[in-house]
Amino acid sequence: MRRSLFCAVLCVSVLVTPGTCCLSKEYELPDGWCCPMCHEGSVVKRDCTPQSGTRCVPCVDGTYMNRPNGLTKCFPCSSCDQGRGLFAKQNCTSTSDTVCDVIAGHFCTDLIEDKECRSASRHSDCKPGHRVKERGTRRTDTTCEPCPAGSFSPEGVNCSLWTTCSENQVEVKGGNLTSDTVCGAASGGLYWLIAVAVVVLVMVLIGTLVGLWIKRRNQENQQQGPGSSVASGEEASACLQESSRLGPQGMLSVPSEEELLPLARLL
Numbered sequence: 001m002r003r004s005l006f007c008a009v010l011c012v013s014v015l016v017t018p019g020t021c022c023l024s025k026e027y028e029l030p031d032g033w034c035c036p037m038c039h040e041g042s043v044v045k046r047d048c049t050p051q052s053g054t055r056c057v058p059c060v061d062g063t064y065m066n067r068p069n070g071l072t073k074c075f076p077c078s079s080c081d082q083g084r085g086l087f088a089k090q091n092c093t094s095t096s097d098t099v100c101d102v103i104a105g106h107f108c109t110d111l112i113e114d115k116e117c118r119s120a121s122r123h124s125d126c127k128p129g130h131r132v133k134e135r136g137t138r139r140t141d142t143t144c145e146p147c148p149a150g151s152f153s154p155e156g157v158n159c160s161l162w163t164t165c166s167e168n169q170v171e172v173k174g175g176n177l178t179s180d181t182v183c184g185a186a187s188g189g190l191y192w193l194i195a196v197a198v199v200v201l202v203m204v205l206i207g208t209l210v211g212l213w214i215k216r217r218n219q220e221n222q223q224q225g226p227g228s229s230v231a232s233g234e235e236a237s238a239c240l241q242e243s244s245r246l247g248p249q250g251m252l253s254v255p256s257e258e259e260l261l262p263l264a265r266l267l
């Protein structure tokens, strides 16, 4: 134990805060005496007396003291909150606080004094049609850029060039930023189209011919039949005429050449 009186006078004279009058690694008591500090990992249990030195106690679990001190309480250890994207890189000891670090895939959003991170967030993903320009680090988020022309990215990670359809394929759908070109079998598709078109054409042709033929027959019947007959009579006679044309098997007889000639002229 040592009086700091001489020192205190000196301190006041040079306007230094009280307490600095003890030597380094000493702390000052309220009455102006100086006591030796406790080491890291411990705090003061009892101040020194003229007969004995400072009595210190070690910090208990969950607390620490990282410097020589004249304090009576250890500091509580900080915790690394997983919900804030942090984990304990180094556990708390009696002489040092927990050291938190950013969980993989996260970046620090609240950095203290350029070293300690208080909170972190997940790296963001790039949108489809974009790709990762620079991967995120512990300090920075992902940066993205749009896919270059002629390429696509469905997931927003990498861009791939559009597929070029081969010679015996046709481009069913052009590519865009998010999806590839769609190629189809050229021959197969085309043959189907042609087949359907031919069938439709033939059906239309047959339909037209039959329609024209029936119209022509009706006109002939009108000219031959009794002009004054009522509609129902006309129909009946047309019906008779029609049945007379049916062959023995009940099938329509083939129209004669004279009957088809005006049709051919029409076409």
Ligand SMILES: *[C@@H]1O[C@H](CO)[C@@H](O)[C@H](O)[C@H]1NC(C)=O
Binding pocket: 088, 089, 090, 091
């Ligand atoms: C910290 O302590 C916990 C248990 O208390 C242990 O599981 C973990 O591995 C320790 N971490 C380090 C970095 O030593």
Ligand SMILES: *[C@@H]1O[C@H](CO)[C@@H](O)[C@H](O)[C@H]1NC(C)=O
Binding pocket: 157, 158
């Ligand atoms: C993206 O490209 C990089 C480098 O070319 C490659 O290492 C990575 O596996 C690719 N990722 C995906 C999801 O295709």
Ligand SMILES: *[C@@H]1O[C@H](CO)[C@@H](O)[C@H](O)[C@H]1NC(C)=O
Binding pocket: 173, 175, 176, 177, 178, 179
């Ligand atoms: C790209 O094409 C796909 C399918 O072909 C379609 O679903 C999507 O909407 C298109 N995206 C754009 C941006 O045109």
